[in-house]
Amino acid sequence: PKHQVFVDQKGFDTIIDLVNHYVSTKEPLYAQRGKEKVVVKNPIPRQKWELMHGDVDLTKKLGEGAFGEVWKGKLKKILDQKGDPVLVAVKTAKLEAMTKDQIKELMREARLMRNLDHINVVKFYGVGAGQEPLYVIMELADGGALDSALAKEKFPMIKKYEMILQAAQGLAYIHEKGLIHRDVAARNCLMGGGQVKIADFGLTREGPKYKMDMKKKVPIRWLSQETIKEGWYSYKTDTFAFGIMAWEILEDGKEPYPGMKVLEVAVEVPKGYRMSFNAEVNVEFAEYIKTNCWPHEPEDRAVMKDIVKFLKTFVKGQGGDPGKSGVSCLSLCLYIRI
Numbered sequence: 001p002k003h004q005v006f007v008d009q010k011g012f013d014t015i016i017d018l019v020n021h022y023v024s025t026k027e028p029l030y031a032q033r034g035k036e037k038v039v040v041k042n043p044i045p046r047q048k049w050e051l052m053h054g055d056v057d058l059t060k061k062l063g064e065g066a067f068g069e070v071w072k073g074k075l076k077k078i079l080d081q082k083g084d085p086v087l088v089a090v091k092t093a094k095l096e097a098m099t100k101d102q103i104k105e106l107m108r109e110a111r112l113m114r115n116l117d118h119i120n121v122v123k124f125y126g127v128g129a130g131q132e133p134l135y136v137i138m139e140l141a142d143g144g145a146l147d148s149a150l151a152k153e154k155f156p157m158i159k160k161y162e163m164i165l166q167a168a169q170g171l172a173y174i175h176e177k178g179l180i181h182r183d184v185a186a187r188n189c190l191m192g193g194g195q196v197k198i199a200d201f202g203l204t205r206e207g208p209k210y211k212m213d214m215k216k217k218v219p220i221r222w223l224s225q226e227t228i229k230e231g232w233y234s235y236k237t238d239t240f241a242f243g244i245m246a247w248e249i250l251e252d253g254k255e256p257y258p259g260m261k262v263l264e265v266a267v268e269v270p271k272g273y274r275m276s277f278n279a280e281v282n283v284e285f286a287e288y289i290k291t292n293c294w295p296h297e298p299e300d301r302a303v304m305k306d307i308v309k310f311l312k313t314f315v316k317g318q319g320g321d322p323g324k325s326g327v328s329c330l331s332l333c334l335y336i337r338i
């Protein structure tokens, strides 16, 4: 059979999860449990976003992800408008090195991302689940991670405002699709074609509210009081984190709350402490972020759609580019067939 999945006894539950999500065919699907070969019942029809490993050539290692290496690659069968193979980024993941929760996280990321199509959101192209390691194939962002780009290059002020607007557009789009990102931060954005792109959907949940297990490790410096104190997430906790990310962009990728220990942040932010912006930052802009992203009560924070409106007007007023909008140039998912 074409689709054979080899797993050991221990991994069997996990692979069933995987099979239900990804590996699908009209033929019977076999899984190997120890020495025994089992037919997987009720396989779902193959999805158009499933790719075979052979459809992708990996060309260069880009970085290290949470589950495995991230590679630059080429889609062999799919050509762009110029007739060249489409360049992609491939997250590889070794199942044996992952916990069940991590596999779920990776699959959730792929499942949520495949419905998103916006220039300021990293585009998901497909999944290669036919063999190990798993491939998660997405748009290549030539500029790499936003935090490293900010640390490497000194962007002019107007460019930084444009970048903040781009991120806002991406996040507003994600919210429009009913998703809470839950990990908005410069380290989780990429730069591609000069545009900021929201990435890393590992923690993303369907909205409007999500209560986290309080034992989980969290990035305190990006959180609002209701998450720190009670573990609540909502569109408005994304708004708060977006304000922190705007600060990161304006401070060339510095860590938020400089000079403060994490524990201090966890105590002081719920009491009302907020960061200030450097002297170069437009006063109206700084005030807007403070009063619209950082209020104590979530209901007093603005929705991302309104923040985009403000930022478009603001960037235009500063003589900048008020941004492209809409879908990304190439909606590859439509063309991918095995």
Ligand code: ADP
Binding pocket: 062, 063, 064, 065, 066, 067, 068, 070, 089, 122, 138, 139, 140, 141, 142, 144, 145, 190, 199, 200, 202
């Ligand atoms: P994980 O979420 O698994 O930790 P990341 O998304 O942080 O993995 O990816 C690790 C690194 O790989 C990033 O810092 C970045 O340098 C590179 N990378 C990830 N996705 C892309 C992409 N789509 N385009 C270009 N580089 C990428």
